[in-house]
Amino acid sequence: MRKLEHDVELSPEVEQIAKSVTKECAGLPLAIITMAGSMRGVDDLHEWRNTLGKLKESKARDMEDEVFRLLRFSYDRLDVVALQQCFLYCALFPEGISRDDLIGYLIDEGMIDGFKSRQAEFDEGHTMLNELENVCLLESFDDYNGCRGVRMHDLIRDMTHQIQLMNCQIMVGEELLDVDKWKEDLVRVSWTSGKLKEISPSHSPMCPNLSTLLLPCNNTLKFIADSFFKQLNRLKILDLSNTNIEVLPDSVSDLMSLSALLLKGCKQLRHVPSLKKLRLLKRLDLSDAGLEHLPQGMEYLSNLRYLKLNGCRQKEFPAGILPKLSSLQVFVLDDWVNGQYAPVTVKGKEVACLRKLETLECHFELFSDLVGYLKSWDETLSLNTYRFLVGQWNNDDIAFLEFSGRTKIVWLCNLDNLNCLKFPTDIQELVILKCIDAKSLCDVLSSQYTTELEYIEIVLCDRMESLLSSSWFCSTPLPFPSNGIFYHLKDFYCYGCTSMKKLFPIVLLPNLLNLEMISVERCDKMEEIIATREDSVVGEESSSSCSSIEFNLPKLRHLSFVLLPELKSICREKLNCSSLQNIIIRDCPKLKRMPLRLPVLDNGRPSPPPSLKEIYVDSKEWWESVEWDHPNSNDALLPFLVVGGGARLLEEERDEEDVEDNDDKMQYRVNADADSIFTGMQGHLLFLKLIQNQFRALSTLLVDFFSCNSEADLQHKWCHYEFDL
Known part of the structure; x- marks a missing residue:
């Protein structure tokens, strides 16, 4: 019982009973763990005594029955019916299932219901799964995407089958190939990642109670006969995701009880029948399917809450449908098809009709569409995930984008006449590409929308002269801004902005405590990364009183400055960057000073940051000409130097102690041949x-x-x- 460490200390009487309960588990480890989990946190003497009494009353014929008896007891202690149903449902997935996929099914089944938002439903689902893990009826694992999943021990799954035989019939795995197994009392059928090739016309099961049919990842399945669905009138969930079917049978149109139709990844799919009769449908997933056109009858799906069309070949969402789908909570339209970006465009005013949206990923072709949608934005909206692509995009443009795990994203491309917009205040990622009229970030959004920004990328904006204008700081106490501008910023990229001379004003530095990456490339007129005080918004009095200030950028890991022919200064002040790992400086001939302040040892000599991996430069001559805060900084950093296309200068002189770190440093180290390729492409x-x-x-x-x-x-x-x- 100590294995699960109770949160409360047991009294001597309770501890004695707990030992007796352990003896009743007959030394079976799985039974002991499961029983301990079900009693975790219980310190009441009466409850423990009651548990021991019930265990002694139940009888078992053999060892297998003994195991099931003990596991069944843990199941019976689940005092919420929905929790028991959730547990039994997991038996449909012998290899386990990701939490998100499972919770999606539970919502479709109605086991999680009565919540106002999908986020609340998922919170409830995770709470249920946590409870089942805590009592050891489920175990956790990471799936192929690194996402959390759950699965059952084989014995526990066998127990669930026995329980379900008393209530409802399920069929899992290749049993479904046996036509005789399709009984009238069958309720749920599941075969994931099977070898099913076709469902022939001779198979028309009489299963009036069948509610769930899950056949995802049967990638050899190409054909389903129309007759198959004729007598499945109560079917609620149909999952044919990641199969190779070309036609969804017309008989699916008559499944009027259907609440979820999942066809994700059916790349060969060319036909889906009319959905007009499926008035109870709540989830429709056609993402990454091969459809050229959307199914007919979608305007009748007034109960639809979840719609994914990303990756379909339809270029524009038909007008007039969205206002009739007022229950939508999840609406996703943009994705890739065969390596090509293929967003489905939509009108902003129509999306604005969807007041219950929580997730929105779409493409607004015109800037006016974004404006039309954002005008509807108010505090009543519950949008917690969004990705807006705005403007004319091609695949070369899309290649600049980084598909991160951020959930609140705005990408702008090929737009002119930009006005300062009322963006969501929680935007995390902003990309501005080829927006020729923008002279600074202030032309796009106001300072109140920058507090949550984690990622900024500005690419090929030829008229952009600076990142920020002084108007953002006029009302801010200087030199330390307190309005949170860029406080959460982690990554900043600037590429090909040929008119930009200054990047950050120095007054902004105290806010950049979370900055991890700065990359500036091919900006022909860039002179300073951190603007001098004379060019920033600080007055003369402040400038003279703060000339020796040191700034801390404690999380900065990567610095990259490439093809900046006019760059003269990174920063006039000293910078403490204790987490720095990589420095890349290429084709910056006028840069003669490095502002990085190195730690100083007791003997007065500078020491590299412990995190430093490598420094890439053009030539040893340039490196030796660079000025540092400490005259010995060049020598201290020399072991990390990689010049041109060669290996580190002092690689052959590294001590034996450094060799022990080779495994850890292999991912950072570049040999001479590979590094020459890398070096040649650093400007790209x-x-x-x-x-x-x-x-x-x-x-x-x-x-x-x-x-x-x-x-x-x-x-x-x-x-x-x-x-x-």
């Missing part, structure tokens, strides 16, 4: 981002495959990757 942000994303995907795939414990696990993961690739 687009190329580097593409390479970075491909290596991330490949490394994740390899790690996943080598971690497989069984052939079934490998097939399950390959099914997902095959469709993703």
Whole structure:
């Protein structure tokens, strides 16, 4: 019982009873763990005594029955019916399932209901799964995407089958190939990542109570006969995701009880019948399907809460439908098709009719569409995830984007006549690409919308002269701004802005405590990264009184300045960057001073930051000409220097102690040949981002495959990757 460590201290009487309960578990580890989990936190003597009494009263014929008896007792202690239903539902997934997918099913089934928002439903779902994990009826694992999942021990799953035989019939796995197994009392059927090839016309099961049919990732499934659905009138959930079906049978149109139709990743799909009769449908997922046109009858889906069309080949969402889908909570339209970005455009005024939206990912082709939508924005909206692409995009433009895990994103491209917009105040990521009229960020949004920004990327904005204007700071006490501008900023990229001379005003530095990355490339007129006090908004009095200030950028890890022919200064003040890992300075011939202040040892000599990995520069001559705060800084950093396309200058002189770190540093170190390629491409942000994303995907795939414990696990993961690739 000590294995799960009770939160409360047990009295001697209760501890004695707990030992007796352990003896009743007959030394079976799974039974002991499960029983301990179900009694965690219980310190009442009466409840423990009652538990022991019930265990002694139940009888078992053999060892298998003994195990089931003890596990069943833990199940019976679940005092909420929905929790018991959730637990039994997990038996449909022998290999486990991601939490989000499972909770989605539970919502579709109505096991989670009565909440005002989808977020609240997911919170309830995670709470239920946490409770089942805490009592050891479910165990946690990370799925192929690194997302949290749950699964059952084989014995516990067998117990769930026995329980369900007394209530409702389920069928899991290749049993469904046996036509005789499709009984009238069948309620749920599941075969994930199976080898089903077709469902022939001779198979028309009489299953009037069947509510759930889950066949995702049967990637050999190409054909389903129309007769198959004829007698499944109570079907509520149909999941054919990641199969190779080309036609969804017309008989699906008559499944009027259907609440979820999931066809995600059906790349060969060319036909979905009319949805006009499916008035109870709440979730429709056509993401990454091969449809050229949307199904007919969508305007009748007044109960629809979840609609994903990202990756379909339809270029524009039909006008007049959205205002009739007033219950929508999730609406996703933009994605990739065959390596090409293929967003479905939508009108801003129509999206503005959807007042219950919580997730919105879409493409507004015109700036006026974004304006039309944002005008409807008010405190009554509950949008917690959004991604707006605005303007004319092509695949070269999209390649500049980084698809991160951020949930509140605005991307602007090829727009003119930008006016300062009323953006959401919680925007996390902003990309401005080829917006020729913007002279500073202030032309796009006001300072109140910058407090939550984590990522800014400004690309090929030829008329942009500075990142910020003084108007943002006029009402702010200087030199330390207190309005939170860029306080959460982590990554900043600036590429190809040929008119920009200054980047950040120095008055902003105290706010950049969370900054991790600065990358500036191909900005022909860039003179200063951090503007001098004379050019910033600080008055002369402040300037003279603060000439020796040191600024801390404690989280800054990466500095990259490439092809900046006029760059003369990074910052006139001293910068403490204790987390710095990589420095790249290429083709910046006028840069003669580095403002980085190194730690000083007891002997007075400077020491590199402990986190430092490598420094890339053009030549040893340039490096030796650079001025530092301490005259010995060049020598202290020399072991980390990589010049041109070569290896580190002092690589052959590294001590034996450094060799022990090779495994850890392999991912950072570049040998001579590979580094020459890398060096030649450092001025090309687009190329580097593409390479970075491909290596991330490949490394994740390899790690996943080598971690497989069984052939079934490998097939399950390959099914997902095959469709993703």
